[in-house]
Structure formats: C-alpha cells, structure tokens
Amino acid sequence: MVSQPMINTPIDEEVYKGLLQELEQYRKQHERLRLLFNVTRNITRELTIDRLLLRIMDEVKNVLNCDRCSVFIMDDENQELWARVAHGEDEIRFPSHLGIAGYVATTGETLNIPDAYADYRFNPNIDKKTGYRTRNMLTIPMRNKRREIIGVFQALNKFGGPFTNDDEELLDAIGAISAGQIENAQLYEEQKKTFDSFLETLATTIDARDPMTAGHSKRIAKYADEIAKVVKLSDTEREVLRTAALLHDYGKIAIREAVLTKKGRLTPEEFEHIQRHPDFTRRILEKINFTGKLKDVPKIAGAHHEKLDGSGYPQGLKDKEIPKLSKILAVCDVFDALTSQRPYRDRMNFFKVLTIINKGAGIDFDDFYVAALKKIRLDRLLVILEDEHQEKLRPGDLAFLSSFTLTDLMFAHAEIEPTLEQQKLLSVFTKYYTQAYFEKSKDDYI
Amino acid sequence: MVSQPMINTPIDEEVYKGLLQELEQYRKQHERLRLLFNVTRNITRELTIDRLLLRIMDEVKNVLNCDRCSVFIMDDENQELWARVAHGEDEIRFPSHLGIAGYVATTGETLNIPDAYADYRFNPNIDKKTGYRTRNMLTIPMRNKRREIIGVFQALNKFGGPFTNDDEELLDAIGAISAGQIENAQLYEEQKKTFDSFLETLATTIDARDPMTAGHSKRIAKYADEIAKVVKLSDTEREVLRTAALLHDYGKIAIREAVLTKKGRLTPEEFEHIQRHPDFTRRILEKINFTGKLKDVPKIAGAHHEKLDGSGYPQGLKDKEIPKLSKILAVCDVFDALTSQRPYRDRMNFFKVLTIINKGAGIDFDDFYVAALKKIRLDRLLVILEDEHQEKLRPGDLAFLSSFTLTDLMFAHAEIEPTLEQQKLLSVFTKYYTQAYFEKSKDDYI
Numbered sequence: 001m002v003s004q005p006m007i008n009t010p011i012d013e014e015v016y017k018g019l020l021q022e023l024e025q026y027r028k029q030h031e032r033l034r035l036l037f038n039v040t041r042n043i044t045r046e047l048t049i050d051r052l053l054l055r056i057m058d059e060v061k062n063v064l065n066c067d068r069c070s071v072f073i074m075d076d077e078n079q080e081l082w083a084r085v086a087h088g089e090d091e092i093r094f095p096s097h098l099g100i101a102g103y104v105a106t107t108g109e110t111l112n113i114p115d116a117y118a119d120y121r122f123n124p125n126i127d128k129k130t131g132y133r134t135r136n137m138l139t140i141p142m143r144n145k146r147r148e149i150i151g152v153f154q155a156l157n158k159f160g161g162p163f164t165n166d167d168e169e170l171l172d173a174i175g176a177i178s179a180g181q182i183e184n185a186q187l188y189e190e191q192k193k194t195f196d197s198f199l200e201t202l203a204t205t206i207d208a209r210d211p212m213t214a215g216h217s218k219r220i221a222k223y224a225d226e227i228a229k230v231v232k233l234s235d236t237e238r239e240v241l242r243t244a245a246l247l248h249d250y251g252k253i254a255i256r257e258a259v260l261t262k263k264g265r266l267t268p269e270e271f272e273h274i275q276r277h278p279d280f281t282r283r284i285l286e287k288i289n290f291t292g293k294l295k296d297v298p299k300i301a302g303a304h305h306e307k308l309d310g311s312g313y314p315q316g317l318k319d320k321e322i323p324k325l326s327k328i329l330a331v332c333d334v335f336d337a338l339t340s341q342r343p344y345r346d347r348m349n350f351f352k353v354l355t356i357i358n359k360g361a362g363i364d365f366d367d368f369y370v371a372a373l374k375k376i377r378l379d380r381l382l383v384i385l386e387d388e389h390q391e392k393l394r395p396g397d398l399a400f401l402s403s404f405t406l407t408d409l410m411f412a413h414a415e416i417e418p419t420l421e422q423q424k425l426l427s428v429f430t431k432y433y434t435q436a437y438f439e440k441s442k443d444d445y446i
Numbered sequence: 447m448v449s450q451p452m453i454n455t456p457i458d459e460e461v462y463k464g465l466l467q468e469l470e471q472y473r474k475q476h477e478r479l480r481l482l483f484n485v486t487r488n489i490t491r492e493l494t495i496d497r498l499l500l501r502i503m504d505e506v507k508n509v510l511n512c513d514r515c516s517v518f519i520m521d522d523e524n525q526e527l528w529a530r531v532a533h534g535e536d537e538i539r540f541p542s543h544l545g546i547a548g549y550v551a552t553t554g555e556t557l558n559i560p561d562a563y564a565d566y567r568f569n570p571n572i573d574k575k576t577g578y579r580t581r582n583m584l585t586i587p588m589r590n591k592r593r594e595i596i597g598v599f600q601a602l603n604k605f606g607g608p609f610t611n612d613d614e615e616l617l618d619a620i621g622a623i624s625a626g627q628i629e630n631a632q633l634y635e636e637q638k639k640t641f642d643s644f645l646e647t648l649a650t651t652i653d654a655r656d657p658m659t660a661g662h663s664k665r666i667a668k669y670a671d672e673i674a675k676v677v678k679l680s681d682t683e684r685e686v687l688r689t690a691a692l693l694h695d696y697g698k699i700a701i702r703e704a705v706l707t708k709k710g711r712l713t714p715e716e717f718e719h720i721q722r723h724p725d726f727t728r729r730i731l732e733k734i735n736f737t738g739k740l741k742d743v744p745k746i747a748g749a750h751h752e753k754l755d756g757s758g759y760p761q762g763l764k765d766k767e768i769p770k771l772s773k774i775l776a777v778c779d780v781f782d783a784l785t786s787q788r789p790y791r792d793r794m795n796f797f798k799v800l801t802i803i804n805k806g807a808g809i810d811f812d813d814f815y816v817a818a819l820k821k822i823r824l825d826r827l828l829v830i831l832e833d834e835h836q837e838k839l840r841p842g843d844l845a846f847l848s849s850f851t852l853t854d855l856m857f858a859h860a861e862i863e864p865t866l867e868q869q870k871l872l873s874v875f876t877k878y879y880t881q882a883y884f885e886k887s888k889d890d891y892i
Contacts, residue, residue, distance in 0.1 A: 045626040258704075
C-alpha cells in the first residue's frame with residue numbers, strides 16, 4: 001500500500017473508495033497488533049509453567065472471542081501431548097499422534113475446523129472425559145526458534161461462528177511468542193526440579209550415615225510444611241522452611257561417625273562434639289550462594305536446636321531472637337525423633353511423646369507452633385509417620401482419620417469413657433503407630 | 447477515530463484531507479507496532495541475562511536508528527546500577543543516583559536530551575572510561591509488573607538528530623516487555639548460581655570427610671575443564687563434565703569412616719568396601735531428577751574408576767563402553783591423587799607422576815585424554831595444583847609458565863643439557879610444586 005498523493009478537486013470517487021478500504025484494513029491490522037502486543041506483555045511476565053499456560057489460555061480466549069483455549073505441550077520422551085484441562089486443575093495426556101491436536105503436532109499443518117464432530121480426525125474421548133461439547137475449533141502448531149514443534153494451540157467454540165483467517169494469523173503470532181516463553185518456563189522448572197530432588201537426595205544420604213535418623217530430614221520437611229499450612233505461611237516462607245528442614249542436619253557430615261552412631265552414653269567430649277552440628281550446618285550453608293528468598297536458610301537451619309528459654313545450642317538464643325521458622329523446625333525435630341523407629345527400640349508411646357512436647361511448650365518450644373502441630377489432620381500426620389510404608393495405609397482408615405486432629409486424639413485418650421467414635425479413633429491410629437516393620441539397613445537408602 | 451460513512455459525490459475536500467491524515471497516522475502506528483512485535487519476539491527467546499541484554503541493545507539500536515543502547519540494571523543490595531558496556535565484554539558499575547541514568551532510576555522520569563554535554567546531570571566519566579562521545583540521548587525507566595523501577599534504558603546518538611516523541615513511546619513499550627524478561631532471566635540465573643555453589647559446597651564437604659582428599663573434587667572439576675578446552679568440548683559437555691566431576695566421589699558418603707580414613711593397609715574386605723564408592727555415587731545420583739543435558743551425570747560420575755582394559759571397577763567396562771567424559775575424569779582423578787599433598791607425605795615426584803600416567807596410557811587411560819592433559823598450559827595447571835595457595839603464586843612466574851605445557855616440561859626434564867630457558871622452566875615449576883605448606887585440618891573446610 002503506497003502512500004496516496006494529495007489530489008486537487010474534483011476528487012475521484014474511485015480513489016476515495018480505495019482510500020477508505022485501505023484505512024479500514026489498517027484499522028483492522030492496527031487493532032490486531034495492539035491486541036497482540038498486550039497479549040505479549042501479559043505472557044512475558046510469567047515464568048511458572050502452570051501460571052504461564054493459564055495466562056496464555058485466558059489471553060487467547062479473550063482475543064479470539066471464543067469459549068476455551070487449550071495449550072498442548074509435547075513430551076518428546078513419552079511421545080505424548082499433555083495439557084491442563086482448560087482452566088481446571090487436572091492434566092490430560094494422550095499419545096502425540098491422536099486426535100486433531102496430534103494431527104497438527106505431527107504434520108505441522110494448521111487446522112481450522114467449523115464442525116468438529118464431522119471431522120474424522122476429531123477424538124471425542126476428550127469431550128467425554130471433560131463433559132465439554134466442542135463445536136468449531138482452530139488448531140495451530142507452536143514452534144520454537146529452531147522451528148521444532150513444541151506443542152499445539154487449540155481454540156474452541158468461537159462465539160458467533162467458525163474461526164476466520166484473521167484468527168488463524170493472530171493465533172499463529174501468539175504461538176510464536178508463547179513458544180519462547182514456554183521453553184523458558186520449562187527450562188526454569190526443570191532446573192528447579194533438579195535442585196529440589198538434589199536437596200532431597202542429599203538429605204536422605206546425610207541421614208543415612210546414621211541409621212538412627214534415616215528419613216528424618218524428609219519427614220521433618222513434611223511435618224514443618226503441615227504446620228506452615230495450619231498457620232498459613234506464604235508460599236515463599238514454605239519454600240524457605242522446606243529447604244531449611246531438608247538441610248538442617250547437613251552439619252552432621254562433619255561429625256565423627258563413631259560419635260554419630262555410638263549406641264551407649266556419650267562422653268562429655270563426644271556430647272560437645274555432636275552439639276556442634278547445627279553450627280556446622282550454618283557455616284557450610286553460608287558458603288552456598290543462597291540468594292533472594294532463600295538467603296536466610298543457613299541461619300534458620302542452624303538454629304533448630306535453640307530453645308525458647310535460651311538453654312539451647314549453639315548460640316543459646318532466646319524466644320524473640322530465634323527465627324520463627326527455626327521454632328517450627330525445633331518442634332518437628334523433637335516430634336520426629338521421639339516417634340521414629342530405632343534399630344534397637346520401638347517408637348516411644350505416642351501419648352508420652354505428646355506429654356513431653358506439651359511440657360516443653362513455652363519453655364523449649366513456642367506455644368503457638370505446638371498448638372499448630374496439634375491441629376494437623378491425623379490422616380496427613382499418619383502419612384508422614386509411615387513415610388516409608390505408604391503401601392500399608394488403608395484408604396478407608398485415612399478417610400476416617402481425616403476428620404480428626406492430634407487434639408482429638410489426645411481428648412479421646414484422656415476420656416475415661418470414650419465414645420465409640422473415640423474408641424475407633426484410638427484403635428485405628430494405634431494400629432499403625434505400634435506396627436512392627438522389618439529394619440532397613442543403611443544401604444537401603446542408597 | 448470513528449469510521450467515516452461512505453459519502454456520495456461531491457466529496458468534501460476537508461473530509462478528504464482528514465481521511466488522508468488519519469491514514470497516515472495509522473500507517474505510522476502500524477509500522478511501530480510491527481517493529482515492536484518483532485522486537486518482542488526476539489527478546490522473549492533469551493533466558494541468559496548476558497545474551498538477553500545484548501539482544502535487547504541490538505534490537506533497540508536498530509528500531510530507534512541510533513548508534514548505541516545501554517541497559518542499566520538496578521542492584522538494590524549495593525545501591526548501584528550496572529551494565530555491560532554496549533556491545534562489549536566489560537561491566538560498568540556506579541552508584542545508582544549518579545549521572546543521567548541515576549537521575550532516571552531515582553525519579554522515574556523519562557529524559558530526552560538533545561545535547562548531553564550541555565546537561566548538568568550528565569556524567570562525562572563514563573565517556574572518558576569507554577572513549578565514546580555521547581551527543582544526544584534518550585533515557586527511560588524500566589518498570590516491572592509491580593511498577594518498581596528495575597533499571598534504565600538508554601539510547602545514544604540518534605542518527606540525523608535528537609530522539610522524537612515517537613521514539614520515547616516506542617522505547618517505553620520495549621522497556622515494558624524487557625522488564626519482565628530481564629526479571630525472568632535474573633530469576634533463572636540466580637537459581638542456577640545457587641545450584642552451582644551448592645554443588646561446590648557439597649563436593650568440598652564430602653572431600654573433607656577424608657583429610658586425604660580435601661579439595662579433590664573441586665580440583666578434578668578444574669583439571670577436567672582444562673582438558674575439555676584442549677579437546678574443544680561444547681559448553682553443554684563442559685557443564686556435564688563439571689557436574690560429574692564435582693559429584694564423582696559423592697558415594698563416599700556411604701563408606702565407613704574408619705575405612706575411608708585408615709592410614710595403614712586395607713584388609714580385603716575394607717578394600718572391597720571402599721571400591722563400592724563409584725557404584726554408590728551412581729545409585730545416589732540416579733535418584734536425583736537430572737533432566738535434559740544433565741541426565742547422564744550419574745552414569746559418567748559412576749564410571750570414573752573404569753579402565754580401558756576392563757580391569758577397573760565397579761563394572762569392568764572396556765574402552766568403548768566407558769563414557770568419554772568418564773575417561774577424562776579417570777585421568778584427572780589419578781593425576782590429582784598423585785600430585786596432592788597428604789597429611790603424612792609430600793607430593794609424589796612430579797616426573798614420577800607423569801611416568802605413571804604415561805605408562806597407563808592405552809591401558810588404564812585413553813591415550814587421547816592423556817595427550818590432552820599434557821597440552822594444558824602450565825600456568826593454568828599450577829593455579830589448580832595450588833588451588834588453596836593462590837596468594838603464593840607470583841604473576842611474573844605465571845606469565846612465564848603460560849608459554850609452556852606439560853609436554854615442554856617433560857622435554858626439559860629429559861634433556862641432558864637443558865637450555866637456559868628449560869632450566870628456568872624446571873626451576874620455576876619445581877619451586878612451587880615442592881613447596882611445603884602448613885596442613886589444613888578437616889574443620890578448615892567447614
């Protein structure tokens with residue numbers, strides 16, 4: 001479209017009409033680019049894959065004026081396409097050659113289908129699963145900068161008729177932007193997953209040096225997270241707490257094995273040596289470049305043996321000087337130590353454990369977090385207690401326990417004439433708690 | 447701009463002129479949005495902060511038709527602004543309130559300055575440092591989605607005159623997109639840095655369990671990287687190699703301390719026990735969710751004691767069955783073991799070390815990587831050998847050694863009548879190699 005020269009009267013009607021048409025085209029393109037720019041700006045702000053996908057689906061829905069949008073991502077390893085069900089929590093997966101999405105992912109063609117059920121490639125099973133009724137659909141491949149197909153965009157049920165050519169172009173452009181952003185998010189999540197599983201593996205192997213504490217750090221991380229949920233910590237605080245929990249005993253790497261695994265009474269020197277472990281934890285973790293939200297992890301992990309009254313170690317911090325997340329670790333640490341199986345003894349009687357923790361509230365532990373511990377749902381508590389024997393947990397029992405907390409259990413135990421329900425509660429919980437298992441050896445953790 | 451109704455002749459000249467103007471506006475806006483979209487597409491494809499910044503600078507330069515663009519990033523912690531010098535390798539840093547960039551970062555105002563040297567806020571020191579001559583400049587704040595200023599965009603020396611209002615708007619829009627992407631890249635790099643320093647800290651503490659091998663894993667990672675550079679491995683392979691090197695002895699966590707630190711001769715049972723460590727390494731690392739490029743790390747790390755002739759352990763793999771990166775680790779492992787100081791003995795005579803490794807070439811070790819080891823520049827080799835005593839290395843000696851390799855050193859040693867230069871080479875290298883240091887204790891590593 002070349003710029004028109006200024007024309008003197010009389011103005012030619014044909015020229016004028018042409019100008020109006022050109023203007024109309026520009027208006028449309030302008031509107032489309034404006035939309036596209038807004039979509040882009042919104043898309044580039046998310047680096048978490050789930051939120052990114054939800055965001056993309058929302059944007060496409062609005063821009064194309066349609067009822068739904070799905071983004072299917074290629075899983076090359078398993079030859080599958082997967083997607084969050086549009087605006088839901090669930091994930092669907094299917095072989096990467098099936099249905100319309102599979103066709104587009106395989107051939108790289110764009111498909112604009114005005115009537116889905118009339119198309120032989122359409123796989124009605126997804127509608128069946130989701131209870132949705134697909135009418136028209138626009139499906140385009142999504143390519144990364146190397147032009148590889150990394151997924152498929154699918155817009156469903158355009159309001160007021162099938163999708164247009166303009167829609168195709170617009171979705172194509174959104175796809176180009178989204179592909180880069182989705183790959184970025186995948187890279188970020190992959191790195192995060194590797195780091196997380198590294199932390200867990202590390203925690204497991206550190207614990208495994210001492211058969212007494214096998215599985216301890218993972219369980220603490222789980223108990224701590226339950227308390228975090230009860231007291232409504234933020235997602236960020238939960239992540240910090242989980243990291244600190246997994247690493248709280250890392251300093252034990254510097255403790256002599258003979259001391260760590262000694263069965264008899266420790267000499268004063270040995271006792272002093274083993275009490276250095278939280279300090280080692282802090283010092284080692286301080287060498288790690290924990291930045292941003294994780295920067296307090298060394299301090300928090302290193303203070304898990306501090307006590308409210310200042311009688312803890314290594315620093316003898318008091319109440320307000322102790323980081324709140326360390327206070328949570330302290331409660332969970334003792335709870336797990338007392339309720340764990342040991343190679344040479346059974347778990348401590350559960351009600352004795354609770355008595356010890358109750359007595360320590362306000363002296364050793366912060367009341368607030370002891371109270372939170374007692375509010376944990378019993379089914380969740382049991383799943384953590386029986387971390388390594390999940391297969392023994394009966395779903396019916398878990399469902400029953402889900403209506404109760406530790407507090408309920410204590411009440412039931414204290415009752416002289418417990419109700420039938422209280423009796424059941426006591427017997428179900430105790431059945432698992434007192435169950436005997438085969439010992440695991442150190443090698444089982446490696 | 448409301449759509450014009452179709453008008454019958456005679457056509458009003460005023461209406462016609464208005465139409466042409468409107469069309470012209472649309473054309474310009476259209477062109478701007480199109481540019482913006484392209485910039486966006488290119489920007490969203492980079493997740494590495496350095497490459498991203500270079501990309502942004504390039505795009506802005508092209509779109510605004512100017513000579514340079516700098517992106518200054520806020521470093522809140524240090525109250526500084528930093529930038530890669532436009533299209534260079536170096537970084538500049540200055541207090542975040544200084545100069546034009548500092549003014550914009552502090553006030554959030556956009557500054558469009560037609561003559562930099564006439565403006566009192568302009569800091570000519572940067573020009574002095576970089577040897578550049580700034581004429582006109584456009585500087586805008588860059589805000590994240592929380593509207594916080596995370597940096598400043600600066601375009602310099604527009605060709606053919608100062609920057610226009612249109613340029614301001616365009617740069618503002620690019621800034622909005624870039625801000626999100628820069629934050630993403632920062633998040634990604636931060637996570638990566640944490641993971642890397644975690645690996646290093648882990649390697650250090652694992653080594654520290656056995657004072658004999660303190661610092662071993664970090665040094666192996668460095669030797670291996672030197673070999674990688676000699677044989678021109680890709681960046682990805684180098685990262686895999688470095689990770690495997692840092693973790694290759696991780697399995698020692700499962701070896702009994704009494705065996706690990708025993709000074710005398712090992713019993714057959716103890717010897718067998720300690721030989722299990724590469725297998726433990728592999729098994730532990732396999733539990734980690736190493737994905738993508740890192741997925742072979744467990745296998746590579748677990749095969750560092752395999753030998754070409756099949757006499758190694760744990761699997762007794764032969765030549766082609768051994769991953770090539772494991773072969774590099776094997777050479778470096780032995781080289782470091784023999785050249786390390788031990789609490790109870792000095793380093794082995796260096797030429798005896800080389801003789802052992804030469805004899806092992808083709809039997810224990812792959813010829814190719816032995817040859818590569820011998821091509822490492824001597825200054826780099828020495829920096830690794832003296833990893834913990836960098837302060838003792840004289841720059842003049844390093845400069846001298848940088849012209850030689852291990853091969854040169856061997857020739858010099860074999861010479862019956864060495865030249866003066868060869869004598870100097872032998873004496874400089876040997877001076878450091880045979881130097882005695884105070885022992886470090888295990889605690890020094892924590």
